[in-house]
Amino acid sequence: MDAMQLLLVLAMFGVGAAVAVSAASVDLTIVVPAFNEEERLPVLLNDIHEYVSARRADEPKFSFELIIMDDGSRDKTSEVALEFARMHGIKEIRVVRHVINRGKGGAVTQGVLSARGAYIIFCDADGATRFSDIDPLWQKARASERQGLAIAIGSRNNQALSGTVVQRSHVRAFLQWGFHTYVTILGVRGVRDTQCGFKLFSRGAARLVFPNMHVERFIFDIEILLLARYQSIPVVEVPVNWHEVAGSKMSIVRDSVQMALDLLAVRLNYLLGYWKINTH
Template identity: 80%
Template sequence: MEMLQLLVSLGVGLATALAVCAGLVVRFKSPRPRRREESENYYLCIDEKHEQQRLGDLQSKATVDLSIVVPAYNEEERLPVLLDDVRDYVAERRQREPRFSFELIIMDDGSRDKTLDVAMEYARKHGIRELKAVRHVVNRGKGGAVTQGIMSAQGRFIMFCDADGATKFSDIDALLERAQAAARDGLAIAIGSRNNQALSGTVVERSHIRAFLQWGFHTYVTILGVRGVRDTQCGFKLFSREAARRIFYNMHVERFIFDIEILLLARYQGIPLVEVPVNWHEVAGSKMSIVRDSIQMALDLLAVRLNYMLGNWKIADRSKPQ
C-alpha cells in the first residue's frame, strides 16, 4: 500500500511538473508577430523612376503565373548566385512558354549590409522589371520574411526559396508538376526534399554535422507528432494560391521553426502535400548558430505544438478573396 501511494505521489508530482513546464513554454516561448510598419507596405522596383509602389494582397486574384519570394538577411554576397539561377530559369521557361509571367519578391529582413542595393543594382543591370525589393525596418526572422512576402504575392502559384542558391532553381518545374497532379479544389503544396536522393538520382551535399543535426531534429519532430515528411526544413516550398491563403494568414512563427507550422496547418486543414526530391548543396555563410539555434528551435516547436493542442491558436478561414 505504501509503495502504491508513493508511486501515485510520484506520478502526480511528475504530471504537475510537466504541466508547469508546458505552461512556462507556452507563456514565454510563444511567438508574437509584430504588425507591419507603414513603410513595409511598399516595394522598390526599376519602374516609375525607382519610386516606391504599394504591395499586392494575397486575398486578391492572381495576376502572374508564379511568385518567387526570397527571404534575405545580410545576403549581399550570396544573393547574385540565386538571381543568376532564377534569370536562367525564366529565360528557358519563356522559350517553352512565351507568355510565362512571374514576380520576384526580395524580402530584405533588416539587413545591415547592402542586400537591398545589390538586388536593385542586379535588376537595373539585367532589366528585371519583375523584381520587387521590400525592406523590413527591423529583422523579423526567416519565417516572418517569408510570410510577409507571400501575403503580398500575386502568383497563381507561390514559392519561397533561400537566398543562398543552395537548391537548383530549375527543380521548381518538378514541384509545379507534382503540385498540379496532387491538387484538390485548388489546394496543393509541394516541398523540396534533400532526403530522397537515393531514389531519385538528385544530388545532395552536406557536412556530417549537418546530417547528424538533420537526423536529430527529424526524430524530435516525429516525437511531437509531425510525421510523414522526410525533410521539413528545406527552403524550397511551393503553394497554390488557395493553399497559401489558408496557411499564411494563420501563421504565428517568424523564426526558423516556421516550416513546421506550415506543415501542421496543412495537415489540420487537409491540404494535399507532396514531397519532391531536389538537387541541393551546402553553401558557406549560414546565419544559424548550431547550438543556440538548435535549442531555440526545440523550444519553439514545443510551444507551437502546445498552442495548437490546447486550442490557444485557432485556424481562421481566409480562403476566399475579400
C-alpha cells in the same frame, strides 16, 4: 525606376494581403527572404534569371514576379538585388525592406501575403537548391491538387532513390536526423525533410496557411506543415539538388536548441486551442 519598387516596411506592419483577398495576376511569385546576403544573393538571382528566360523562350506568355524580402539587412542586400535587376532588365521585381530583423518566417510570410501569383514559391537566398528544380515541384503539386489546394516541398533526403545530389556536413546531417525524429514525436509525420528552404504553394493553399502564421523564426516551416495538416491540404515531398553553402546565419547548437523549444511551444499552442485557425 520603372516597375522596380523598393518598399520600406516597418518591422511590425504588413505589406498587404493580396494572396488572401485577390485573384492571381501572374503565373508565379518567387519570394526570397534575405538577411545580409549581398555576397550570396547574386548566385540565386542568376539561377532564377536563367530559369525564367528559358521558360519564356518555351512559353512566351509565362508571367512571374520576384519579391526580395530584405529582413533588416545591415549590408547592401537591397541595392545588390535592384542592381542585378537593372543590369538584366528584370522589371518584375519588388524589394521589401524590414527596418529591423524579424526572422526568416516573418519575411516569408510577409512576402507570400503580398504575392500575386497563381503559384508561390519561397527559396533560400544562398542558392543552395538549384532553382530549376521548381519544375518537378510544380508537376507534383498540380498532380496532387484538390479543390485548388496543393503544397510541394523540396526534400534533401531522397537522393539515393532519385539521383539528385545532396552535399552536407556530417554534423548537419546528424542534427537533421535528430530534428526529424523530434518532429515526428511531436506529431508532424510523413515528411522526411521539413526544413528545406524550397517550398511551392498553390494560391489557395497559401491563402489558408499564411494568414494563420504565428512563428517568425526558423521553426516556421513546421507551422506551415501543421496548418496544412489541420486543413487537409495535400503536401507532397519532392527530391531536389542541394549543396551546403558557406555563410549561414544559423548557429547550429544555439539555434537547434531554440528550434526544439519553439516547436514544443507551437504544438502546445495548437493542441490547447490558444492559436485558432481562420479558414476564411
